[in-house]
Amino acid sequence: MKPRLFSTLRCLGHENPLGLPRSGAPPQMPRMQRGLPQKRNIEGVRKVIAVSSAKGGVGKSTIAVNLALAFARAGHRTGILDTDIFGPSIPTLLNLSGEPRLSANNQLLPLSNYGLKSMSMGYLLPSESSPVAWRGLMVMKALQQLLHEVDWGGLDILVLDMPPGTGDVQLTITQQVILSGAIIVSTPQDLSLVDARKGVSLFRKVNVPLLGMVCNMAGFVCPGCSEVHEVFGDMRKIRGMCEKEGLRMLGEIPLHAAICKDADMGKPTVVAEPEGERAKVFVGIAREVGGLIGLDG
Ligand SMILES: Nc1ncnc2c1ncn2[C@@H]1O[C@H](COP(=O)(O)OP(=O)(O)OP(=O)(O)O)[C@@H](O)[C@H]1O
Numbered sequence: 001m002k003p004r005l006f007s008t009l010r011c012l013g014h015e016n017p018l019g020l021p022r023s024g025a026p027p028q029m030p031r032m033q034r035g036l037p038q039k040r041n042i043e044g045v046r047k048v049i050a051v052s053s054a055k056g057g058v059g060k061s062t063i064a065v066n067l068a069l070a071f072a073r074a075g076h077r078t079g080i081l082d083t084d085i086f087g088p089s090i091p092t093l094l095n096l097s098g099e100p101r102l103s104a105n106n107q108l109l110p111l112s113n114y115g116l117k118s119m120s121m122g123y124l125l126p127s128e129s130s131p132v133a134w135r136g137l138m139v140m141k142a143l144q145q146l147l148h149e150v151d152w153g154g155l156d157i158l159v160l161d162m163p164p165g166t167g168d169v170q171l172t173i174t175q176q177v178i179l180s181g182a183i184i185v186s187t188p189q190d191l192s193l194v195d196a197r198k199g200v201s202l203f204r205k206v207n208v209p210l211l212g213m214v215c216n217m218a219g220f221v222c223p224g225c226s227e228v229h230e231v232f233g234d235m236r237k238i239r240g241m242c243e244k245e246g247l248r249m250l251g252e253i254p255l256h257a258a259i260c261k262d263a264d265m266g267k268p269t270v271v272a273e274p275e276g277e278r279a280k281v282f283v284g285i286a287r288e289v290g291g292l293i294g295l296d297g
Pocket residue numbers: 055056057058059060061062063084087089162163164216217253254255256257258259260261263264
């Protein structure tokens with residue numbers, strides 16, 4: 001049997017995408033539309049953290065997957081949920097594809113690689129290049145299923161790879177799921193810092209604990225002159241912002257071609273070069289975050 005999402009929530013353009021009544025009657029509203037949804041735990045999952053930034057392309061997915069792999073390598077039962085409905089990255093980052101099977105009680109079963117369980121919209125689309133052209137309601141319905149209809153089989157920690165922005169998806173997640181905390185990702189660039197601040201205020205508004213900031217693309221070790229170039233701007237700004245916002249600086253990840261190459265090859269840095277300098281930065285951040293949320297307790 002095909003997963004429900006796959007069969008009931010086809011991309012627009014496929015026949016009768018949402019199973020809408022032919023009469024043209026409006027589709028049935030999902031549960032969340034009929035009153036405020038309850039904030040709840042994801043079944044069988046002890047801790048949930050979100051890796052977020054209002055700005056696109058700053059490295060959320062790269063950091064989320066490397067942190068998740070670091071948790072898994074430390075012996076924690078770990079999952080990663082790709083909540084980016086429009087631009088899922090996890091299938092590529094974990095070199096996974098194919099339709100998830102369904103459990104006996106009709107839930108989606110995660111796909112695993114490198115000891116990490118994962119679920120992504122990308123597994124539910126007909127092909128990697130299929131664009132998602134959905135309206136808000138369909139996006140929310142898909143998100144509901146990703147959040148509450150996956151059989152994780154017991155996890156110590158689930159990492160949420162968030163889409164860019166501070167819109168519907170972010171709000172729904174923070175209102176419906178009990179989060180242990182959020183990590184904000186930014187580059188040292190001014191433009192990115194402006195958006196990082198937006199993310200900080202969103203999580204504060206909805207009372208999600210901010211675990212700290214990860215600065216990505218912090219400096220570039222130049223293969224030409226061996227010096228560190230601050231490609232995306234002066235590190236003092238981002239450190240100053242953290243101080244002002246009372247945010248912990250969890251770690252600074254350099255801009256390095258290997259991080260990008262590892263990601264593209266579907267073998268993220270933490271598993272590609274586990275003893276390397278860059279992997280150690282991710283492992284250090286995971287250890288600190290684990291301590292902050294009481295992962296071992
Ligand atoms: N430290 C780094 N060094 C080199 N390349 C990096 C680094 N971090 C991320 N990248 C690359 O930058 C690109 C964007 O990264 P990524 O997809 O993780 O960003 P994102 O914030 O998740 O983007 P989106 O907002 O689209 O979800 C990718 O090609 C990734 O491989």
